[in-house]
Amino acid sequence: MIEVQNLTKRFGDTVALDNLSFQMKPGEILGFLGPNGAGKTTTIRILTGYLTPTDGNAWVAGYNLREKSREARDHIGYLPESVPVYREMMVTEYLEFVADLKKVPRASRKNHLDDIMNQCGLGEVRNKLSGHLSKGYRQRLGLAQAMVGNPDILILDEPTSGLDPQQIIEIRELIRDLGGRRTIILSSHILPEVSQLCERVIILNRGRLVAVDTPENLDRGLSSTDSILLEISGGSEPDGLIGMLKNIHQIRTVQPVSHLENGVLRLQIIADGQPDIRPVVARSIVEAGWNLLELHRQTRSLEDIFIQLVTREESVQ
Amino acid sequence: MKAFWAIVNRDLRGYFLSPIFYAVATVFLLLTGLLFYSNLVVYTQISFSSMQNPYFSETLNLAADFIRPLAANFAVIFLFFIPAITMRSFSEEKRAGTLELMLTYPVSDFQVILGKFAAVLITMSFLLILTLIYPGLLFAWSTPEPALIASTYLGFLMMVSIFTAAGILASSATENQIIAALVAFGLNLVLWMAGWLSPQDGGLLHQILDHLSIINHFEPLIKGVVALTDLVYFFSMTIFFLFLTGQVLESKKWRG
Numbered sequence: 001m002i003e004v005q006n007l008t009k010r011f012g013d014t015v016a017l018d019n020l021s022f023q024m025k026p027g028e029i030l031g032f033l034g035p036n037g038a039g040k041t042t043t044i045r046i047l048t049g050y051l052t053p054t055d056g057n058a059w060v061a062g063y064n065l066r067e068k069s070r071e072a073r074d075h076i077g078y079l080p081e082s083v084p085v086y087r088e089m090m091v092t093e094y095l096e097f098v099a100d101l102k103k104v105p106r107a108s109r110k111n112h113l114d115d116i117m118n119q120c121g122l123g124e125v126r127n128k129l130s131g132h133l134s135k136g137y138r139q140r141l142g143l144a145q146a147m148v149g150n151p152d153i154l155i156l157d158e159p160t161s162g163l164d165p166q167q168i169i170e171i172r173e174l175i176r177d178l179g180g181r182r183t184i185i186l187s188s189h190i191l192p193e194v195s196q197l198c199e200r201v202i203i204l205n206r207g208r209l210v211a212v213d214t215p216e217n218l219d220r221g222l223s224s225t226d227s228i229l230l231e232i233s234g235g236s237e238p239d240g241l242i243g244m245l246k247n248i249h250q251i252r253t254v255q256p257v258s259h260l261e262n263g264v265l266r267l268q269i270i271a272d273g274q275p276d277i278r279p280v281v282a283r284s285i286v287e288a289g290w291n292l293l294e295l296h297r298q299t300r301s302l303e304d305i306f307i308q309l310v311t312r313e314e315s316v317q
Numbered sequence: 318m319k320a321f322w323a324i325v326n327r328d329l330r331g332y333f334l335s336p337i338f339y340a341v342a343t344v345f346l347l348l349t350g351l352l353f354y355s356n357l358v359v360y361t362q363i364s365f366s367s368m369q370n371p372y373f374s375e376t377l378n379l380a381a382d383f384i385r386p387l388a389a390n391f392a393v394i395f396l397f398f399i400p401a402i403t404m405r406s407f408s409e410e411k412r413a414g415t416l417e418l419m420l421t422y423p424v425s426d427f428q429v430i431l432g433k434f435a436a437v438l439i440t441m442s443f444l445l446i447l448t449l450i451y452p453g454l455l456f457a458w459s460t461p462e463p464a465l466i467a468s469t470y471l472g473f474l475m476m477v478s479i480f481t482a483a484g485i486l487a488s489s490a491t492e493n494q495i496i497a498a499l500v501a502f503g504l505n506l507v508l509w510m511a512g513w514l515s516p517q518d519g520g521l522l523h524q525i526l527d528h529l530s531i532i533n534h535f536e537p538l539i540k541g542v543v544a545l546t547d548l549v550y551f552f553s554m555t556i557f558f559l560f561l562t563g564q565v566l567e568s569k570k571w572r573g
Binding site: 009011016042048049050052054070076078080097098100145 | 323331572
């Protein structure tokens with residue numbers, strides 16, 4: 001559906017995008033992740049035909065953007081980060097205007113726009129001026145205009161930025177609903193958002209591709225070790241237990257973290273990640289005569305991975 | 318075509334809902350009214366004095382002594398006022414970010430530029446139509462040549478078309494409306510003064526500047542002479558400025 005080959009964009013001496021390549025299958029939801037200035041918006045602007053790449057090529061819906069930009073744009077719905085709207089137009093007027101530009105036939109226009117407004121929850125503000133909408137509604141309007149004309153591809157630049165938590169949840173659910181039927185690119189610097197919504201993530205830093213994979217694989221590929229936190233009580237000799245745990249193959253270190261009241265002891269275990277060490281640890285503790293109160297594997301968030309990747313990239317340079 | 322009209326409609330709404338338009342329209346009508354009145358006063362004085370002087374009355378001419386100076390005065394107003402209307406055209410959309418979105422819709426830059434140009438042209442034509450009250454008054458109390466009035470208004474429309482295209486060009490290059498207005502005014506003034514700057518030696522520069530001078534092509538029209546060369550000048554300059562606007566938009570895709 002989308003193919004990007006060696007895309008490079010320079011603004012004067014600044015390299016905004018450096019030799020980026022990736023592909024997308026129809027129906028996929030892809031996340032762009034990266035710090036500010038990583039090249040997310042530049043990539044998006046090239047894909048939407050707003051910018052011309054300095055080097056490399058991109059195909060959208062089979063059309064080369066250098067030659068068939070207008071045809072490619074027939075297939076794209078775009079929500080820019082700033083969600084620009086014509087302030088003096090009512091919500092319905094604005095969407096009608098967009099429908100005309102996207103060549104939605106007049107006969108089906110009304111039904112089409114009604115559907116979109118219902119889907120985006122714009123029904124109650126349809127006769128309000130766009131300039132008077134709250135940030136949340138404005139964002140929905142932005143999403144609605146992207147959906148006009150039923151494009152196969154939606155490109156959403158930071159769709160939840162500046163929204164309150166409730167609005168963020170609503171917009172995410174809307175995006176999730178849209179997925180499956182449509183190919184979606186979602187750029188964000190909010191990591192949980194990307195890991196919740198996207199099947200694949202592209203991590204960009206300073207215009208370069210740092211990693212591309214599923215959120216799970218990114219996690220697995222990077223974490224060779226597990227960190228397990230234990231709370232135990234009732235036993236007599238902590239040192240004996242620690243010694244015993246250390247003898248388990250796979251376990252690298254065992255450290256008491258703190259002694260709590262009522263003889264509760266908290267331990268941290270670092271072990272090789274594969275295979276899962278937790279059943280062995282649980283059994284050993286119980287067999288040694290301790291009560292296992294809590295066993296918790298600290299999974300690393302996408303955030304840790306992201307920071308690790310980006311800092312590793314920077315230290316290589 | 319649908320996209321073109323959608324853009325024309327939207328921009329017209331933008332103009333007619335903006336306070337700037339009403340400020341411009343009010344001052345425009347006030348000034349044209351004032352000019353009409355003052356020129357009329359001068360002309361009545363001339364015709365009073367010609368009543369005493371039969372020789373003078375022979376040379377008294379409504380077209381030459383009233384309509385033509387008035388038309389020239391009107392043209393000066395366009396020089397100043399059209400930039401105030403065109404400055405919004407692209408600058409406002411660039412500032413608000415709506416242009417980015419518009420250019421990612423499946424419309425060509427050409428449609429966007431033509432739509433925006435047509436919207437200003439329609440807005441200015443609306444103001445021109447309001448000024449028809451002045452020739453209306455003339456027809457009520459005098460007998461001007463209808464063809465002369467028609468060719469004068471054709472001249473207005475042609476001049477408005479060039480100034481509008483120049484204003485759209487200036488507006489496409491900046492998101493600051495003040496700068497857009499000033500640059501547009503500068504461009505207009507260069508066309509206006511080209512004839513004055515021209516060295517009267519018959520050389521190449523003289524020919525070029527004479528040809529560029531908007532006044533040289535406007536004056537025949539307010540004298541009632543409709544020549545193809547003048548019309549070609551107005552059309553080609555308009556197209557030239559709109560073409561440059563397209564180049565500006567295209568270069569943005571490279572420069573970001």
